[in-house]
Amino acid sequence: MTPLVHRVVDRHVESDEVVTLAIAARDAGIDPPEPGQFNMLWSFGVGEAPISLAGIEGDVLLHSIRRVGAVTNTLCDLQVGDELGLRGPYGTGWSCNDLGSGDAVVVAGGLGLVPVRPLIDSLVDSGERRVVLLVGARTPEGLLYADDMDRWADSGVDVQTTVDVGTEGWRGNVGLVTMLVERAEFDASDTIAYVCGPEVMMRFAAVALVDRGVAAPSIELSLERNMHCAVGHCGHCQIGPHFVCKDGPVISWDRSEPLLRVRSL
Amino acid sequence: MQSISDLMAEAPLLDGMDQTSFDLLAGCAQNVHYGEDQLVLTEGGPADHFYLIRKGNVFVEVDLPGRGGVVLEALGPGDVLGVSWLIPPYKNTFDARAGGEVSAIRFDAVCIRTKCDADPALGYSMYQRFSGVIRQRLQSARIRLLDLYSLNVD
Ligand SMILES: Cc1cc2nc3c(=O)[nH]c(=O)nc-3n(C[C@H](O)[C@H](O)[C@H](O)COP(=O)(O)OP(=O)(O)OC[C@H]3O[C@@H](n4cnc5c(N)ncnc54)[C@H](O)[C@@H]3O)c2cc1C
Numbered sequence: 508m509t510p511l512v513h514r515v516v517d518r519h520v521e522s523d524e525v526v527t528l529a530i531a532a533r534d535a536g537i538d539p540p541e542p543g544q545f546n547m548l549w550s551f552g553v554g555e556a557p558i559s560l561a562g563i564e565g566d567v568l569l570h571s572i573r574r575v576g577a578v579t580n581t582l583c584d585l586q587v588g589d590e591l592g593l594r595g596p597y598g599t600g601w602s603c604n605d606l607g608s609g610d611a612v613v614v615a616g617g618l619g620l621v622p623v624r625p626l627i628d629s630l631v632d633s634g635e636r637r638v639v640l641l642v643g644a645r646t647p648e649g650l651l652y653a654d655d656m657d658r659w660a661d662s663g664v665d666v667q668t669t670v671d672v673g674t675e676g677w678r679g680n681v682g683l684v685t686m687l688v689e690r691a692e693f694d695a696s697d698t699i700a701y702v703c704g705p706e707v708m709m710r711f712a713a714v715a716l717v718d719r720g721v722a723a724p725s726i727e728l729s730l731e732r733n734m735h736c737a738v739g740h741c742g743h744c745q746i747g748p749h750f751v752c753k754d755g756p757v758i759s760w761d762r763s764e765p766l767l768r769v770r771s772l
Numbered sequence: 773m774q775s776i777s778d779l780m781a782e783a784p785l786l787d788g789m790d791q792t793s794f795d796l797l798a799g800c801a802q803n804v805h806y807g808e809d810q811l812v813l814t815e816g817g818p819a820d821h822f823y824l825i826r827k828g829n830v831f832v833e834v835d836l837p838g839r840g841g842v843v844l845e846a847l848g849p850g851d852v853l854g855v856s857w858l859i860p861p862y863k864n865t866f867d868a869r870a871g872g873e874v875s876a877i878r879f880d881a882v883c884i885r886t887k888c889d890a891d892p893a894l895g896y897s898m899y900q901r902f903s904g905v906i907r908q909r910l911q912s913a914r915i916r917l918l919d920l921y922s923l924n925v926d
């Protein structure tokens with residue numbers, strides 16, 4: 508539960524709102540997180556926020572953070588050499604080991620691309636499944652990780668993007684990410700799907716995947732709830748009988764659908 | 773060479789349509805091609821055609837002063853272009869422009885409206901199928917209005 512002191516070793520501005528920090532332990536580090544898990548990042552004197560793993564490079568952890576409030580603002584302002592606290596890894600990860608053949612369809616909206624970034628790398632490395640990546644964002648400028656998307660496409664991933672609002676000069680897709688689910692080529696009968704983004708987007712994407720014929724237990728969603736302890740003690744993140752910090756954030760659609768359909772849960 | 777009926781048989785919109793209605797539609801259909809940037813529909817123009825896109829992308833656009841054509845929706849293979857032909861006063865609401873080489877089946881709306889008036893089974897089938905398209909576009913527009921990816925929505 509005690510945060511370990513870490514240091515920013517690199518910093519990359521992804522957009523007006525999002526910064527990626529590369530973080531290394533000053534002394535002892537945490538166990539390596541799995542794709543889909545999160546860490547609690549502590550900005551000294553301000554507070555803690557759960558932030559998903561965006562990647563691992565040796566002993567260095569990558570976290571992409573969007574400015575929304577006090578904690579995330581100060582984390583985004585950290586510069587190379589600055590220190591922060593970190594504890595974790597917490598929660599459930601994506602199912603990405605020993606998947607066998609078939610297709611893997613990743614559906615991400617907005618910042619939802621962050622938790623699936625290490626997942627896609629792992630799927631590409633294993634080479635077991637054909638990977639289809641469907642990404643939605645508000646505007647073309649809001650599409651994260653342009654270099655990674657090129658890299659994944661070069662590795663054979665079928666990368667499709669769409670935006671809600673096509674700004675001047677944009678000649679790509681305009682429409683909901685669910686439209687990409689309807690059009691994408693994959694064998695629904697042998698597909699595992701991973702969905703991450705705003706909750707409404709995830710609900711519609713999961714329904715579109717089921718309509719295509721993907722089995723509900725084969726669709727994984729990453730849920731978000733406010734958190735405090737991150738270890739299943741405080742109840743802050745409770746959704747129905749589950750604690751998102753411990754039983755999630757990754758939960759399959761057959762288990763999460765009844766919960767997400769309860770109003771204001 | 774594929775006949776117009778062969779091409780129509782590949783269109784999701786017409787899945788499961790009875791043969792009589794299908795043949796009536798085929799009599800109003802034509803295979804067409806557009807080059808990049810060519811206008812397929814013009815805002816305010818008569819809605820006397822609709823299209824089933826076979827190849828390429830078509831951008832549904834609105835012209836904004838000082839900003840040019842802003843894309844509202846990108847349509848691709850299998851999609852329907854044009855629903856205003858169904859509803860008086862039969863005028864196109866937006867521009868539609870080919871995003872590259874486009875092949876489509878073009879339907880003569882006057883021909884189809886006349887056949888729908890004469891054959892209610894065909895008319896009902898067309899309204900049912902286009903209701904599905906309109907429902908999907910309405911749902912997409914409503915969800916996009918939520919502006920899900922901006923802050924303070926969840
Ligand atoms: C499992 C999990 C993984 C997460 N992974 C990431 C990640 O990788 N990167 C990242 O940037 N964020 C991530 N988040 C969200 C992040 O934890 C919150 O944005 C953060 O806790 C907000 O703290 P704050 O003090 O900066 O803002 P607060 O002061 O708590 O909130 C400021 C304002 O922002 C709104 N707000 C808070 N959280 C969100 C949100 N998630 N989306 C939209 N508006 C919000 C609040 O309603 C409030 O109006 C994750 C959350 C969870 C539960």
Ligand code: FES
Pocket residue numbers: 733734735736737738739740741742743744745750751752753
């Ligand atoms: S954050 Fe405390 S129980 Fe989940």
